[in-house]
Amino acid sequence: MWAFIKKEFFHIFRDYRTMVILFGIPVVQVLLFGFAITNDINNAHIAILDHSKDVVTREITRKLLSSHYFLLDRYLKSNNDIKNAFKEGKIKEVVIFESDFAKKLKTEKVANIQLILDASEPNTANILNSYTSGIVNSYILNQMQQESGVPLSITVETKMLYNPELKSVYMFVPGVITVLLMLVSAMMTSISITREKELGTMEALLVSPLKPVQIIIGKVTPYVFLSFVNLLSILLLAVYVFNMPINGSLALLLSESLLFIIMALAMGILISTISHSQQQAMLLSMFALMLPTILLSGFIFPIENMPLVLQYLSHIMPSKWFIIIIKNIMLKGVGFNYFWKETLIIFLMTLFFIGLSVKKFKIRLE
Amino acid sequence: MSVSVKIKDLEKSYDKVDALKNLNLEIRPNELFGFIGPDGSGKTTLFRILTTLILADKGTIKVGNYDVVKNYKEIRKITGYMPGRFSLYMDLTVEENLLFYARIFNVNIRDNLHLIDDIYSHISPFKNRRAGALSGGMKQKLALSCALIHKPDLLVLDEPTTGVDAVSRKEFWELLKKMQERGITILVSTPYMDEAALCDRVALMQTGRLMSVDKPQNIVDNFPENILNVKVRKMHPVLNDLLGFEGAERVYRFGDAIHLATRRDAGEMKERIYHYLAEKGYQEITISPLEPVIEDCFLALMENPDK
Numbered sequence: 001m002w003a004f005i006k007k008e009f010f011h012i013f014r015d016y017r018t019m020v021i022l023f024g025i026p027v028v029q030v031l032l033f034g035f036a037i038t039n040d041i042n043n044a045h046i047a048i049l050d051h052s053k054d055v056v057t058r059e060i061t062r063k064l065l066s067s068h069y070f071l072l073d074r075y076l077k078s079n080n081d082i083k084n085a086f087k088e089g090k091i092k093e094v095v096i097f098e099s100d101f102a103k104k105l106k107t108e109k110v111a112n113i114q115l116i117l118d119a120s121e122p123n124t125a126n127i128l129n130s131y132t133s134g135i136v137n138s139y140i141l142n143q144m145q146q147e148s149g150v151p152l153s154i155t156v157e158t159k160m161l162y163n164p165e166l167k168s169v170y171m172f173v174p175g176v177i178t179v180l181l182m183l184v185s186a187m188m189t190s191i192s193i194t195r196e197k198e199l200g201t202m203e204a205l206l207v208s209p210l211k212p213v214q215i216i217i218g219k220v221t222p223y224v225f226l227s228f229v230n231l232l233s234i235l236l237l238a239v240y241v242f243n244m245p246i247n248g249s250l251a252l253l254l255s256e257s258l259l260f261i262i263m264a265l266a267m268g269i270l271i272s273t274i275s276h277s278q279q280q281a282m283l284l285s286m287f288a289l290m291l292p293t294i295l296l297s298g299f300i301f302p303i304e305n306m307p308l309v310l311q312y313l314s315h316i317m318p319s320k321w322f323i324i325i326i327k328n329i330m331l332k333g334v335g336f337n338y339f340w341k342e343t344l345i346i347f348l349m350t351l352f353f354i355g356l357s358v359k360k361f362k363i364r365l366e
Numbered sequence: 367m368s369v370s371v372k373i374k375d376l377e378k379s380y381d382k383v384d385a386l387k388n389l390n391l392e393i394r395p396n397e398l399f400g401f402i403g404p405d406g407s408g409k410t411t412l413f414r415i416l417t418t419l420i421l422a423d424k425g426t427i428k429v430g431n432y433d434v435v436k437n438y439k440e441i442r443k444i445t446g447y448m449p450g451r452f453s454l455y456m457d458l459t460v461e462e463n464l465l466f467y468a469r470i471f472n473v474n475i476r477d478n479l480h481l482i483d484d485i486y487s488h489i490s491p492f493k494n495r496r497a498g499a500l501s502g503g504m505k506q507k508l509a510l511s512c513a514l515i516h517k518p519d520l521l522v523l524d525e526p527t528t529g530v531d532a533v534s535r536k537e538f539w540e541l542l543k544k545m546q547e548r549g550i551t552i553l554v555s556t557p558y559m560d561e562a563a564l565c566d567r568v569a570l571m572q573t574g575r576l577m578s579v580d581k582p583q584n585i586v587d588n589f590p591e592n593i594l595n596v597k598v599r600k601m602h603p604v605l606n607d608l609l610g611f612e613g614a615e616r617v618y619r620f621g622d623a624i625h626l627a628t629r630r631d632a633g634e635m636k637e638r639i640y641h642y643l644a645e646k647g648y649q650e651i652t653i654s655p656l657e658p659v660i661e662d663c664f665l666a667l668m669e670n671p672d673k
Contacts, residue, residue, distance in 0.1 A: 003469030007458065014457045200451035204512070207417050207447045208470045209439065363438070365419040 004210075004218030011192065012222060022188070026180045026230045030237045033172040041127050042068055046093040047085050049076040052101035060113075063139050064095065069131045082116060092118045093128050169242040174326035175299030177234050178319045181257065182264050182293050185227045187285035189268030193219055194281040197272075203365065212361045220265045227261045228254075247333025253326065259346055260322045264289075266353035273360040293319040321345050368395035368549045369430035369444065369519045371416065376425035378411055378574075385411040387574045389425070393553065393567075398546045400565030401555040402664060408574040409555040410450055413524050416553070417447045429520055443471075446518030446550075450525050452509040456498030460489055460508055463497050464515060471516035482511045484544050488537075503534025510538070514545065521545060523554040527561065539564050559661040570664050577667045582660050589658045591615055591666060592632040596624040598643060599650040607646055611639065618665060625662060 012018055046064070050057050064070050073091050076082060085091050096114040098104070105111040115132055117125040196202040205215055231254070238244040246253065267289065275281040294300060296310060297319040303311055314320050321342040328339045336343070376389035386408045393399045401409045414420045416427055418438035427434040432441050454463050464486075468475040479486065489507050492500065497508060506526055513521060523542075527535045539561065546552055554565070562568040563582045570577040578585060598604050605624055608617045613635055616627040628635050632655040643651050 007466050200449050201453045203449040204453035209443050
């Protein structure tokens with residue numbers, strides 16, 4: 001058995017391409033998701049059309065621009081300029097204050113600000129809208145408190161728990177961990193087993209007195225180790241480059257990940273038993289594991305917004321449950337009793353896949 | 367301990383294509399037994415059933431007292447198998463390959479190295495080279511070493527000399543003879559008919575059936591036809607001109623000459639052919655009667671499977 005595991009490590013370390021896949025991709029992915037693919041908006045260009053030009057509007061403008069979200073592109077002079085300003089494409093939002101803004105606010109207690117947004121990028125428009133409303137509201141609230149001491153109206157105060165700055169990295173890291181563990185574990189094992197089939201060495205292994213379980217364990221152990229190394233490197237990047245907290249227990253996080261790795265490996269073995277070539281194994285892992293992991297796990301697209309069929313489908317995605325667990329540990333910092341159900345689901349899935357793959361792993365060639 | 371192999375009523379088909387049809391054969395202990403036949407004749411299928419890799423549809427094989435289905439574990443322990451493709455890890459070195467196979471068969475390489483000394487001495491100078499960088503002959507020797515490291519009683523070699531140069535093939539057969547002296551029963555398949563003469567007994571296989579099983583010498587001695595070796599200066603069109611020559615059973619290219627098999631008197635045929643070729647304008651015609659070799663016999667058998 002040790003000889004088998006050692007041999008497997010030789011394969012991995014001598015195959016330059018495998019090494020790149022194993023250790024390069026995790027780092028690249030985390031950096032990509034962390035830096036490039038981000039939903040956060042900074043320095044959006046806006047224009048301001050101020051019909052009033054009084055103390056209050058200037059103060060609000062100053063507040064808007066002093067946040068790092070907005071960058072003043074220009075002041076507009078009249079409503080006719082708005083269309084042209086958008087047409088140039090640089091401006092994402094125009095803020096319009098009605099005339100006599102301060103006066104109206106004082107006498108009628110109501111004044112209007114109109115926001116015009118470029119909704120060709122719906123997400124950006126939505127986020128900018130809420131940023132602006134937030135800043136304006138907080139200003140009004142402040143003013144009222146200063147003047148009368150007691151706020152007169154009931155206001156909704158939002159507090160973003162666990163991710164107060166709404167950083168998208170917090171969302172991506174658990175997803176990336178899941179995708180990568182799945183990729184490395186399932187794809188690499190299925191490829192390495194089918195490679196033996198292709199090379200004909202599987203014939204020699206089967207003719208030996210080795211039991212199927214021994215072959216499987218020998219094949220899988222190195223990848224448990226490598227997946228674990230990958231997990232650690234992703235976590236280090238998340239914590240030290242993106243300042244993501246690990247609020248819960250690290251030991252718990254690692255052992256839950258180990259469970260998930262084992263499950264992914266079992267899936268990899270299962271894939272290898274039904275595919276005859278390395279390409280087949282790779283495609284199967286890609287389409288059967290990777291895409292659902294990315295699309296249906298709630299990693300990028302919220303499950304609640306999906307059609308009902310897809311919601312049900314997402315329940316059988318192990319990655320969905322694993323992402324919930326990671327978020328619970330890293331962000332909420334809660335203990336095992338809050339996600340034992342999810343753990344149990346993954347555990348049962350693991351048993352299922354191990355059982356199935358050992359059963360399907362043939363002692364003969366056919 | 368030498369083992370016998372008893373094959374009884376063996377049948378196997380893949381998707382309605384018969385790979386093996388009603389095969390009966392007994393291989394004696396310590397025999398060097400050859401299976402000769404073209405690609406697709408069922409040699410590999412037979413070997414895979416024998417080494418417990420696939421199951422037959424019908425019939426049994428017994429290795430010693432072990433049944434290939436029921437006692438597959440025992441058979442795997444006493445069998446050394448060298449599959450058609452060299453089952454080596456190309457990214458491992460020679461030594462690592464050997465160590466790995468020793469370990470999975472639970473043997474200590476030091477205790478067993480003397481068993482393969484004859485072979486391993488050929489490749490040990492390259493023991494730190496990766497298997498993928500070895501020549502065909504070297505790969506074949508390494509694969510044989512790996513198949514022998516656990517001291518098997520039965521050695522099954524599936525086309526071990528395919529794609530190997532002539533010198534290495536000769537060396538390889540010498541090694542097999544040495545292994546046979548140690549008491550191992552050896553089954554070897556090959557598409558090269560000239561190798562048949564080196565076996566104790568050979569079986570000719572075609573389309574899943576055994577055409578003939580005998581000692582190579584007996585096969586040659588019992589051959590009923592006469593062979594004429596035909597050579598002319600311009601060899602190229604002569605085969606076509608001789609095809610269908612009256613009295614010829616068979617005309618075929620053989621090395622750099624043409625063989626013509628006949629059941630008639632060799633002297634009379636020789637005269638007729640000579641005149642015929644001379645009329646056609648061939649020059650430097652030499653025609654000589656030859657003792658048939660095993661290839662001639664097999665070609666005859668393959669052409670008339672019913673005889």
